[in-house]
Amino acid sequence: MRYIVIGAGAVGGTIGAKLFQGGHEVLLIARGAHYASLRASGLRLITPSTAETLAVPVADGPIPTGEDDVLVLATKSQDTVAALDGWSRELPVVLAQNGVGNEPVALRRFERVYGMCVWLPALHLEPGVVVSYGTPHPGMLHVGRYPQGVDDLAARVTGDLTGSGFVTLAVPDVMRWKYGKLLGNLGNAAEALCEPGFADIPVQARAEAMRVLDAAGIAYSTQEEERELRGHLVDLAPVAGVARGGGSSWQSLARSSGTIEADFLNGEIVLLARTLGVPAPVNEVLQREANRAAREKLPPGSMPVAKLQALIDERCAAVSR
Numbered sequence: 001m002r003y004i005v006i007g008a009g010a011v012g013g014t015i016g017a018k019l020f021q022g023g024h025e026v027l028l029i030a031r032g033a034h035y036a037s038l039r040a041s042g043l044r045l046i047t048p049s050t051a052e053t054l055a056v057p058v059a060d061g062p063i064p065t066g067e068d069d070v071l072v073l074a075t076k077s078q079d080t081v082a083a084l085d086g087w088s089r090e091l092p093v094v095l096a097q098n099g100v101g102n103e104p105v106a107l108r109r110f111e112r113v114y115g116m117c118v119w120l121p122a123l124h125l126e127p128g129v130v131v132s133y134g135t136p137h138p139g140m141l142h143v144g145r146y147p148q149g150v151d152d153l154a155a156r157v158t159g160d161l162t163g164s165g166f167v168t169l170a171v172p173d174v175m176r177w178k179y180g181k182l183l184g185n186l187g188n189a190a191e192a193l194c195e196p197g198f199a200d201i202p203v204q205a206r207a208e209a210m211r212v213l214d215a216a217g218i219a220y221s222t223q224e225e226e227r228e229l230r231g232h233l234v235d236l237a238p239v240a241g242v243a244r245g246g247g248s249s250w251q252s253l254a255r256s257s258g259t260i261e262a263d264f265l266n267g268e269i270v271l272l273a274r275t276l277g278v279p280a281p282v283n284e285v286l287q288r289e290a291n292r293a294a295r296e297k298l299p300p301g302s303m304p305v306a307k308l309q310a311l312i313d314e315r316c317a318a319v320s321r
Contacts, residue, residue: 003019003026006029007075007079010120013122016056029083038058039058045132047131065088072094073095076260094115095114100182123242133238143161144174148173179218179219179221182268186286188262189249193303193308253294254300259294263291281318
């Protein structure tokens with residue numbers, strides 16, 4: 001079975017590299033300078049204990065495929081539709097992405113869709129280089145068929161990832177775990193926007209989102225469940241010579257990519273709240289300000305925490321009147 005990893009950034013690059021190191025056939029799909037560097041020099045994978053250059057095959061777009069190929073989509077959610085265009089719809093696709101909106105999009109196009117809930121601390125800012133901070137395992141991955149269930153392919157993918165060093169579980173309720181992960185990702189915008197000291201804002205965003213999910217009757221995993229499973233199997237460790245940086249949204253601003261994932265994180269809560277006719281002012285402000293920062297190509301940490309909190313307070317007051 002060959003794994004075609006579409007989006008060889010922090011998450012996709014780490015998954016592809018570890019599968020390759022585990023002896024599996026892997027093809028990375030990348031673009032621009034990252035593709036050029038991977039093609040010329042291979043993938044440089046840096047971890048807390050090693051630094052290795054891997055000659056993983058790479059392409060810059062869809063190629064002819066076989067019946068034993070599996071697509072692993074690891075792009076940002078705003079790139080999902082474009083990233084899936086051109087690939088055979090006969091293939092299974094595993095969505096190693098944040099958010100909960102990618103699976104129904106993929107199911108319109110592909111019969112076999114699998115969700116993957118990803119806890120994987122990694123960094124990709126430099127072409128050809130991925131830094132993986134997880135120790136002693138690089139990440140924890142839950143895999144299940146969408147909308148629910150576990151089948152032979154989910155079990156096989158889980159086994160391959162486990163054999164390649166990940167903590168991996170095949171779960172029938174993968175979307176419950178992805179909704180739980182969504183709650184944790186709602187603070188990504190504040191991390192990207194603000195200097196240190198923003199910790200209260202993700203708490204507000206999470207509490208608001210839990211009220212919205214509860215009102216909608218949507219189940220989600222808890223932080224306690226996540227911590228119990230992860231334990232000390234996926235901790236963060238420093239990597240010599242590499243600053244830690246931030247999460248995926250922080251990295252989007254750091255790369256001046258011009259886009260950010262807020263519409264599919266905070267925006268998911270805003271959409272659901274509007275559908276239900278209830279307010280979600282905290283997530284609304286985070287979505288709006290993260291998109292503005294990305295559009296204006298502002299660097300991470302450019303907004304004072306007090307200013308963001310004032311915008312949230314103002315919006316909360318407006319919707320309560």
